[in-house]
Amino acid sequence: MDISEVAKKSGLPASTLRYYEEKGLIRSIGRQGLKRVFPPSILERLALITLGRNAGFSLDEIADMFTPEGKAEIDRMKLQSKADELNETINHLTAMRDGLYHAAKCPAPSHFECPTFKKLLKRAEKARPNK
Amino acid sequence: MDISEVAKKSGLPASTLRYYEEKGLIRSIGRQGLKRVFPPSILERLALITLGRNAGFSLDEIADMFTPEGKAEIDRMKLQSKADELNETINHLTAMRDGLYHAAKCPAPSHFECPTFKKLLKRAEKARPNK
DNA sequence: CTACTAGTTCAAGTTAACTTTAAGTCAAGG
DNA sequence: CCTTGACTTAAAGTTAACTTGAACTAGTAG
Numbered sequence: 573m574d575i576s577e578v579a580k581k582s583g584l585p586a587s588t589l590r591y592y593e594e595k596g597l598i599r600s601i602g603r604q605g606l607k608r609v610f611p612p613s614i615l616e617r618l619a620l621i622t623l624g625r626n627a628g629f630s631l632d633e634i635a636d637m638f639t640p641e642g643k644a645e646i647d648r649m650k651l652q653s654k655a656d657e658l659n660e661t662i663n664h665l666t667a668m669r670d671g672l673y674h675a676a677k678c679p680a681p682s683h684f685e686c687p688t689f690k691k692l693l694k695r696a697e698k699a700r701p702n703k
Numbered sequence: 704m705d706i707s708e709v710a711k712k713s714g715l716p717a718s719t720l721r722y723y724e725e726k727g728l729i730r731s732i733g734r735q736g737l738k739r740v741f742p743p744s745i746l747e748r749l750a751l752i753t754l755g756r757n758a759g760f761s762l763d764e765i766a767d768m769f770t771p772e773g774k775a776e777i778d779r780m781k782l783q784s785k786a787d788e789l790n791e792t793i794n795h796l797t798a799m800r801d802g803l804y805h806a807a808k809c810p811a812p813s814h815f816e817c818p819t820f821k822k823l824l825k826r827a828e829k830a831r832p833n834k
Numbered sequence: 835c836t837a838c839t840a841g842t843t844c845a846a847g848t849t850a851a852c853t854t855t856a857a858g859t860c861a862a863g864g
Numbered sequence: 865c866c867t868t869g870a871c872t873t874a875a876a877g878t879t880a881a882c883t884t885g886a887a888c889t890a891g892t893a894g
Contacts, residue, residue, distance in 0.1 A: 655803035672786035
């Protein structure tokens with residue numbers, strides 16, 4: 573497979589694939605002329621990377637999960653603790669969401685006059701979603 | 704109040720406060736010499752900004768919520784739709800979390816041999832937490 | 835009067851994860 | 865043989881939300 577086929581099948585732009593290669597996250601299996609050639613297994617690898625990104629791992633953290641030989645070597649402790657982290661984030665976001673729903677419905681003339689909103693303000697020091 | 708008192712009470716560094724002022728998110732009420740002077744109400748305003756950040760609004764979006772006179776003018780529709788967004792994010796993250804918990808416990812020799820993990824991979828195209 | 839402290843400005847630097855751009859290369863079709 | 869199109873590289877640019885640095889100033893303590 574050449575890069576554009578991988579791009580199409582994975583949904584990632586070619587520039588991202590080159591970037592991932594530069595970062596050591598993926599490897600091409602050789603070249604045809606200048607062009608990179610990828611094995612089909614690249615798609616599974618990319619899915620794994622995408623999964624990691626969505627679970628909140630940074631690219632560097634993900635890179636650390638692969639052995640030098642390219643095998644994924646995922647530490648179960650890391651998964652556990654990332655899941656815990658995610659759980660914390662979920663709790664904060666849930667509180668936020670509920671507060672926002674309340675504020676959206678609340679009939680108080682100004683949000684500052686609503687006790688629920690004020691409580692929300694006090695508790696607002698927690699985790700962010702960022703997208 | 705001078706800037707360091709606001710910093711202390713709000714928990715935000717002075718550099719952030721200057722940055723917020725530059726962005727139009729807050730205003731000092733005057734100067735004593737060179738030094739900015741802030742009214743006590745700045746703290747409520749900062750709490751509101753922090754809340755907005757934590758709910759996933761960008762600083763620009765937050766800036767738009769204040770009228771030129773400085774009054775908060777929060778559109779209930781915006782709150783509602785941000786809450787909906789947050790809710791979507793929560794759902795994705797919850798699926799992620801559960802998948803990670805499973806993968807952390809799963810006895811399959813490689814994660815790729817676990818059907819639950821593979822299902823997780825397929826569904827991994829969704830929202831990210833980013834912290 | 836002088837030094838010190840806490841503030842000030844403006845510009846540049848930081849971080850992550852990419853994207854864009856410019857200039858070059860190669861294989862294939864006509 | 866020459867053009868075309870898909871690919872290549874390396875370096876620079878992007879974005880958000882800040883932080884840091886350098887050079888400067890004003891009120892205050894001694």
